[in-house]
Amino acid sequence: MPAVAGKVPAHESSGRDTGPELSPLSNLDEEFRQQQKVNAPKWTKWQDKQIETSIGDMRQLSNETVIAYSVLNSSDQPVEIVPPQIQITGRTAAKKKKKEGKGIISDQLEIRDYRLSATRIEPGGRADGVVVFDRPNFKESTEKLFLQIAQADQVDRPILIRLPFTPPISGDGK
Numbered sequence: 001m002p003a004v005a006g007k008v009p010a011h012e013s014s015g016r017d018t019g020p021e022l023s024p025l026s027n028l029d030e031e032f033r034q035q036q037k038v039n040a041p042k043w044t045k046w047q048d049k050q051i052e053t054s055i056g057d058m059r060q061l062s063n064e065t066v067i068a069y070s071v072l073n074s075s076d077q078p079v080e081i082v083p084p085q086i087q088i089t090g091r092t093a094a095k096k097k098k099k100e101g102k103g104i105i106s107d108q109l110e111i112r113d114y115r116l117s118a119t120r121i122e123p124g125g126r127a128d129g130v131v132v133f134d135r136p137n138f139k140e141s142t143e144k145l146f147l148q149i150a151q152a153d154q155v156d157r158p159i160l161i162r163l164p165f166t167p168p169i170s171g172d173g174k
Contacts (some may be wrong), residue, residue, distance in 0.1 A: 147161040
């Protein structure tokens with residue numbers, strides 16, 4: 001699909017500076033810029049993974065949830081990551097007589113928008129991202145919310161980062 005002149009796809013970083021002739025930054029762009037400015041995020045290592053992750057600000061704007069994150073390539077080989085996903089998982093109510101599987105349910109939530117500074121990360125390199133999604137109004141007590149980040153060569157074994165159902169920051173945080 002050809003790009004419209006002057007339009008940058010929502011998931012690509014434009015890297016431009018805002019000046020008086022440009023429109024103000026959206027909440028998504030502002031969160032993305034803030035995450036890129038974090039010099040030393042607290043990294044989480046994952047067993048059998050070439051990447052480490054860090055979660056930045058989590059913010060609620062009306063019914064939308066905005067999550068900033070970073071990914072570090074701690075290996076000696078380049079890695080490619082796929083766009084983020086948000087997953088809600090839980091257990092189904094099990095009947096006492098039934099002793100078969102645990103009945104785990106999992107659904108992907110629709111992503112409203114995201115930014116990702118790079119999909120290919122060189123050794124020692126870092127990619128920053130922000131994801132926006134509509135948080136459900138309610139959930140069952142057994143359900144949990146996760147940010148799903150995966151390497152392109154391991155999409156069947158993603159990293160699942162547990163998120164609070166209610167983000168710690170509301171509105172513009174002021």
